[in-house]
Every structure is written in structure tokens, then in C-alpha cells.
Amino acid sequence: GAGLTACSQSPAVEPGERAVESSKLKEEEDWKVIYIQDQRIGYEHRQRRMEDQSGKKVIHTQNDSYLKFKRFGQALNLEVHLQTTETAEGELLSYSYQMKNPPAGSTISRGVVKDGQLHIETDIANQASNTQLKWKADYYSPSYLERAFRESPLQPGEKKSFSMLLPEFSKITEVNLVALEYEPVEIPGGIQEKCLHIKMKQSLLPGMTTDLYVDQQGEIIKSATDFLGAKMYLYQASKAQALEELSGRELDLAMQTLIPVSPLSAAHDTEQVVYQISMQQDDPAKYLVAGDTQQVKRLGADRVELTVTKAAVPVAFPAAEIDAEFVKPSPFLQSSDAGVIKHAKAAVQSETNPWQQALLMEKYVHRNLKKKNFSTA
Incomplete structure (x- = not known):
């Protein structure tokens, strides 16, 4: 070292x-x-x-x-x-x-x-x-x-x-x-x-x-x-x-951020899902983010109602000024890498609609990424 x-x-x-x-x-x-x-x-x-x-x-x-x-x-x-x-x-x-x-x-x-x-x-x-x-x-x-x-x-x-x-x-x-x-x-x-x-x-x-x-x-x-x-x-x-040896039961940082739920039978066709979440002697609202597609309603000191709404498909994509720091390569997305560029082009083909491009890339990764590691994502 x-x-x-x-x-x-x-x-x-x-x-x-x-x-x-x-x-x-x-x-x-x-x-x-x-x-x-x-x-x-x-x-x-x-x-x-x-x-x-x-x-x-x-x-x-x-x-x-x-x-x-x-x-x-x-x-x-x-x-x-x-x-x-x-x-x-x-x-x-x-x-x-x-x-x-x-x-x-x-x-x-x-x-x-x-x-x-x-x-x-x-x-x-x-x-x-x-x-x-x-x-x-x-x-x-x-x-x-x-x-x-x-x-x-x-x-x-x-x-x-x-x-x-x-x-x-x-x-x-x-x-x-x-x-x-x-x-x-x-x-x-x-x-x-x-x-x-x-x-x-x-x-x-x-x-x-x-x-x-x-x-x-x-x-x-x-x-x-x-x-x-x-x-x-x-x-x-x-x-x-x-320098003592670790216990061997390594903490799973990803799993501890997830809340187990029952699978949805038709997830892609579902417009809205409502969950009730409770914790023992804690406030679940502290750990949940509210936004355009997720709302949190308090039902008690240790219980909330979480409403998850399907994102609306955008119909217009107005031009916007984007600061360079938000589109340049980062440790999590090496957008200038030749391999990343190659796969992105293969995914979107001739599609020009940004929303459809995003969906195509999501499906492309799901189909083609065979060896998955979670070191950064």
C-alpha cells in the first residue's frame, strides 16, 4: 500500500x-x-x-x-x-x-x-x-x-x-x-x-x-x-x-436500502400503487423521498402511506442550456469511452425521440449485460 x-x-x-x-x-x-x-x-x-x-x-x-x-x-x-x-x-x-x-x-x-x-x-x-x-x-x-x-x-x-x-x-x-x-x-x-x-x-x-x-x-x-x-x-x-479480522458477515449496503414488497403482476401497465409502511419506534417518512412520482402521507408517528405514480410520457422536449459539468464524463458514466459510445449507438439506432432513446437503452442493457457487478452501480 x-x-x-x-x-x-x-x-x-x-x-x-x-x-x-x-x-x-x-x-x-x-x-x-x-x-x-x-x-x-x-x-x-x-x-x-x-x-x-x-x-x-x-x-x-x-x-x-x-x-x-x-x-x-x-x-x-x-x-x-x-x-x-x-x-x-x-x-x-x-x-x-x-x-x-x-x-x-x-x-x-x-x-x-x-x-x-x-x-x-x-x-x-x-x-x-x-x-x-x-x-x-x-x-x-x-x-x-x-x-x-x-x-x-x-x-x-x-x-x-x-x-x-x-x-x-x-x-x-x-x-x-x-x-x-x-x-x-x-x-x-x-x-x-x-x-x-x-x-x-x-x-x-x-x-x-x-x-x-x-x-x-x-x-x-x-x-x-x-x-x-x-x-x-x-x-x-x-x-x-x-487491523482485527472482520466478522465475515459483510454488510450489504444495497439490500439495506430496499423495502421488500409483493411483485406486481402487470407492473408496466400499472398507473399507480399505494403502500402503507410502518417502522418500530422510528419514522419512515425520514427515509422516503417525495417528488413528482412519489408522495408521502403521514398516518401516524411510525406509519405512512406512500403513493407511487407512473411517470407521464413527455410530448415535448424544449431546448435547454445545460452546464458542461452535467454532461461531461464522470466516475459513474464514462460517456467518452469508445465502448460506451458503441453500445449507446447500437441501442438507439436511428431513434431521435429522447424518451424513446432512454427506453431503448434500458432494454438494451437488460438484454445484453451478461456479467453484472455492483462496484459502482
């Missing part, structure tokens, strides 16, 4: 220049275990080293996450590797991000800040692209959050906001923090600590709240994030705890 040495040279050094020898000032590491609800699915390992380069303090951080779970019965092993180089104040100099999600190809992005721009090189399924992102001096590195509370502690009732890079999106997100009260927190091993509870929200992830629990040394020893109708927890742990 990638180690801290992989980012030991400063990416701020230009090609052709000789890197200045740097003396190691500090090196530290920490481990976390990752749970979904009460089931452990992996671990996170972070290493950090501070160097003095030409009289300037620079921090190198290596963060490696390993998760094991299932989707529709298929075992998946997900790895995420992030390397950052930043100033002691948290300003990003460069980063490297990689997500391994076999059998899908790796997603890799690298970025260097230069002349007020973050120059990003991305490789998705062997399709390379280059983009630039306007960069401001007060944008933070994605690794900054882990040390933010040591350097600038919050007190109950205080708020803090800053902007940082989310490398998986290659975009800037605004982070909003609200400190609540001190609470007792228990981590694996039965250790209990008094921690400040901090609510975190991000502009790029609307509707998602992360609860951070920060000890009196400014370390995040526990976090909890909404995740597919459940909670993902990260707990500070020892190396031995983090």
Missing part, C-alpha cells in the same frame, strides 16, 4: 529544480475503525509529517481507508488513498487522490496549486482529463479538518466556517461547524472520554450532517454521518483494533 514516503518530496518544487534537503521535525499516526450501525466494515490509517523546507514549515499527510462490504450479495473491497502537502496554516500546495473499487477501474486525481489556480489531472477508467479550479489563499487542504480543533479550539455555542477542497469531487465545499455541549463518549475498548459535540455541514453535501466528537486535546475521536438510511461511525482506535 502507499506509505508516507510516497509524498516525501514537496510537489511545490518545479520540474528541473533540485529539491532542497529537508529535516524531519515531527511524525505521527493514528488509526480509526469504521462501522455501519453496529457492524465493523473497515479501518482508516492516517500518517502526518512536518518538514522544514527552505525555512518554511510544510505538512505531508497520508490517509488510507479500507472498507469491505456487499452490494446485492457481491463482496466489494473499497480503498481510498489521499496524500496532501500543505502549509502549517492549512493552505493546500498539492494533493493526490485514488479510489480503488475493483472490478471497476481506479479513479485518480492529482492537483498542484500554482498562480492562483489548482491544476487538476484526472484519470477515470483510463480516460485522462485536465481542468483548472480558481484557487484562493484561504481555501484549506482536505486534511486540515483533522487538526483544526487542536490549533483553533471551539467552545460550546461557538461557530466556525471555512472552505476546503473535496478531492473526490474536485470542487470546493464550504464547511460550517457549530459547537454544542460536552458529552461523555465511549469508543471501542470501553474507554470513555468527555468530548465536545460539533455539528458539521458542507455545501457540496446538502442534507448530510456529520457529528464530530472532539476531546480536550482537539482530536476527533468519534464521528457519525448519515449513510444510506443508517449511520457510519468512525472511532479512534489502536492499530491492533483497526
Whole structure:
């Protein structure tokens, strides 16, 4: 696996220049275990080293996450590797991000800040692209959050906001923090600590709240994030705890998002279906989305009526301005890939109606996709 040495040279050094020898000032590491609800699915390992380069303090951080779970019965092993180089104040100099999600190809992005721009090189399924992102001096590195509370502690009732890079999106997100009260927190091993509870929200992830629990040394020893109708927890742990073998009964993230129902005998000819859904000591309305084709009606504190309506077939397709970011290739749809283009053309043939094109592609995939994997979809 990638180690801290992989980012030991400063990416701020230009090609052709000789890197200045740097003396190691500090090196530290920490481990976390990752749970979904009460089931452990992996671990996170972070290493950090501070160097003095030409009289300037620079921090190198290596963060490696390993998760094991299932989707529709298929075992998946997900790895995420992030390397950052930043100033002691948290300003990003460069980063490297990689997500391994076999059998899908790796997603890799690298970025260097230069002349007020973050120059990003991305490789998705062997399709390379280059983009630039306007960069401001007060944008933070994605690794900054882990040390933010040591350097600038919050007190109950205080708020803090800053902007940082989310490398998986290659975009800037605004982070909003609200400190609540001190609470007792228990981590694996039965250790209990008094921690400040901090609510975190991000502009790029609307509707998602992360609860951070920060000890009196400014370390995040526990976090909890909404995740597919459940909670993902990260707990500070020892190396031995983090590397313990998983139970073998991997959590199926896809199945836990589904509600079993009786099959419809004529699904394609059905205009509307009404379900009644109840939960024990919970509110099902929290987990159901309302929109044009799905309405939620509350029948009680733990019971709802869900009406699902067949989408109307559009009759007109007015021209619309679409931002480039919504039609360019993504990690989930490599629309510039020769194979994707070939199959899309084979599916739609000469059809020009967008709705019919979508139906033809759906049927084409159903008929022709023989080897299915759920690593990304």
C-alpha cells in the first residue's frame, strides 16, 4: 500500500529544480475503525509529517481507508488513498487522490496549486482529463479538518466556517461547524472520554450532517454521518483494533436500502400503487423521498402511506442550456469511452425521440449485460 514516503518530496518544487534537503521535525499516526450501525466494515490509517523546507514549515499527510462490504450479495473491497502537502496554516500546495473499487477501474486525481489556480489531472477508467479550479489563499487542504480543533479550539455555542477542497469531487465545499455541549463518549475498548459535540455541514453535501466528537486535546475521536438510511461511525482506535479480522458477515449496503414488497403482476401497465409502511419506534417518512412520482402521507408517528405514480410520457422536449459539468464524463458514466459510445449507438439506432432513446437503452442493457457487478452501480 502507499506509505508516507510516497509524498516525501514537496510537489511545490518545479520540474528541473533540485529539491532542497529537508529535516524531519515531527511524525505521527493514528488509526480509526469504521462501522455501519453496529457492524465493523473497515479501518482508516492516517500518517502526518512536518518538514522544514527552505525555512518554511510544510505538512505531508497520508490517509488510507479500507472498507469491505456487499452490494446485492457481491463482496466489494473499497480503498481510498489521499496524500496532501500543505502549509502549517492549512493552505493546500498539492494533493493526490485514488479510489480503488475493483472490478471497476481506479479513479485518480492529482492537483498542484500554482498562480492562483489548482491544476487538476484526472484519470477515470483510463480516460485522462485536465481542468483548472480558481484557487484562493484561504481555501484549506482536505486534511486540515483533522487538526483544526487542536490549533483553533471551539467552545460550546461557538461557530466556525471555512472552505476546503473535496478531492473526490474536485470542487470546493464550504464547511460550517457549530459547537454544542460536552458529552461523555465511549469508543471501542470501553474507554470513555468527555468530548465536545460539533455539528458539521458542507455545501457540496446538502442534507448530510456529520457529528464530530472532539476531546480536550482537539482530536476527533468519534464521528457519525448519515449513510444510506443508517449511520457510519468512525472511532479512534489502536492499530491492533483497526487491523482485527472482520466478522465475515459483510454488510450489504444495497439490500439495506430496499423495502421488500409483493411483485406486481402487470407492473408496466400499472398507473399507480399505494403502500402503507410502518417502522418500530422510528419514522419512515425520514427515509422516503417525495417528488413528482412519489408522495408521502403521514398516518401516524411510525406509519405512512406512500403513493407511487407512473411517470407521464413527455410530448415535448424544449431546448435547454445545460452546464458542461452535467454532461461531461464522470466516475459513474464514462460517456467518452469508445465502448460506451458503441453500445449507446447500437441501442438507439436511428431513434431521435429522447424518451424513446432512454427506453431503448434500458432494454438494451437488460438484454445484453451478461456479467453484472455492483462496484459502482
